[in-house]
Amino acid sequence: MTDRKELRALDLVDSVHSVVSSSLLQIAGAFSQALAPVVEHSSLLIFTEDCTGRPQKKAGDPSITDHVSIAELDVVRGVVADLGHPVWGLNVEVARQERPAAVWIAPTGALLVLTDPVQAAGSLTQDDALATVASLWRLVAVSIQQQVAVASPDYLRDSRMASQERAQVIADLTDAHSTTLEQILATLRSRDAADETARQEAIELAASAMVRLRAVSDRDRTLAEEPVARAFERLKADLRPLVRFGGLDVQFVEPPATGRALPGEVAHAGRAIVRGAVLALVDQPGVARLRVEWDCDGENLLIGIRDDGPGELTLDDPSVRQLSERAVALRGRLSVNGTTGWGSEISVVLPLSAEGLDRSPSAQWQVTERENDVLELLASGARNKSIATSLSISENTVKFHVANLLRKAGVSNRAELVSAYR
Known part of the structure; x- marks a missing residue:
């Protein structure tokens, strides 16, 4: 018992x-x-x-x-x-x-x-x-x-926006506090101050505060960014088991060591996309060699993965389509080009800037594609039966999606949901 x-x-x-x-x-x-x-x-x-x-x-x-x-x-x-x-x-x-x-x-x-x-x-x-x-x-x-x-496109989008917003807050705070402390230092360094001992102690305190403030800003920057060369080294480590145990000949083309640091979400997404692309390519018959290249043009992370397989891979492949959705979530793009008998090449462009990312409520709520379809019809005034007909799903499935939307939006009824969406 x-x-x-x-x-x-x-x-x-x-x-x-x-x-x-x-x-x-x-x-x-x-x-x-x-x-x-x-x-x-x-x-x-x-x-x-x-x-x-x-x-x-x-x-x-x-x-x-x-x-x-x-x-x-x-x-x-x-x-x-x-x-x-x-x-x-x-x-x-x-x-x-x-x-x-x-x-x-x-x-x-x-x-x-x-x-x-x-x-x-x-x-x-x-x-x-x-x-x-x-x-x-x-x-x-x-x-x-x-x-x-293996973060979802929705999470990548949310995380990318959070990084951008946090970096802006840190930058604003750093500028404001630095200006204030510099003014204090300028005042205390004035020869007109009466008490030399008090002035010296205040100078030391203010200088120390400035050092701590800069340390916070630098620490946040190390969290939010990853040097492109280090990001590529982590990618090589991720792929090492395939090289060692999969019998593949993998050529790595190193990025410039002085390239612009990558936002953390871009580095993570880039590695995940490469891992997925490699698995999709080696799943084809006859693939023995791969070429993996990273580069940074100052505004984008540029990724290229090429194989020596049959050259028949397309964007219609489910695994490749999923990788494309991740790239799109970061305002990027993924393309596939193949030549029969000569191999396939997957090219990816991921912008380093978060400008232009979707900041709509539905993006912040982390809704799925199907939930977003339901939400748009709901906002247009459609009822469950009409939504079910439009999306070729059952009314029970519509109710399930609406319940998830209410929970994600943190509201209690459909009217509040539509109001928050607008």
Whole structure:
């Protein structure tokens, strides 16, 4: 007979399964719910460099989640990395306040912070709770890493816009604070100031503040961008198993080392597209050689993958069509050219700028293509039966899509949904 402890373990397994099945935008909330029976907490904070557009994933108390910064979480990660093990009861600064926290770092380098941790009633001992959450966090962190690697076009679009907006906020803050601090320094350096000691101390404080501010800006830039040469090295590492175990002759054409840094989403999407393209090409009969090239013209990441196969691959191939959708999500394009008997070439252009990306509500809500079709008809005043007829689907399927749209938009009825869409 299964005892209560085994049932609790099975419940945890089921909960974590629901977490790793969640989207990247929902994973923090799902993980917070899964951990509540083990560790009660006021907020759950995740910091991962795998997800450059949204390196923070948060759930819980808005007074914490709305104000915690990347810089604060980076400091916490550094402290725990130095200790080399999970910590319960560590006082950390988050949202500009010191709070007790339980902290874990996954092998991927991703950080998990539970603020104000309390052992759940009838749960595990503190040591067992630390070990249990560590195991679960390893699974979730790997899931995040894998989801980023194969992110959907909708998530790529959202993440790209988030990176652009965050970079603009950081730039504005840096300029404003730098100007203020420079004015303070100019005033304090004035020879008319009376107290030399006070003036010197103030100068040192202001100078130190400027250094910290620049460090925050630089740190954000390292998260948001990836040098083109390093991005290509990571791509080569991704493809190494195919070269080593697949018997392929792969020629890599290196990008210029001084090329413009790539936005994180472009680097991730580029690698994912190349991996998918390589798999599509080698799935053809007779492919023995591949040529993979990256370049950057200052405004676009340019990708070329060529094989020596039958030359029959087209954009109509489902796997290639999916790759094209990813490129389009970043305002890019993918084309396929083949010559019978001489091979196929897949060419990709990904703009480095986020200008022109879709900022409509439907894009922000992360709707699928079919949900967007339903939403547009709904906004035109169509009822379920008419929508079902127009899209050749059942009324029950329409209701299913409408329910998903209400949830994603955070509204309670169709009128509110249409109003928010407009």
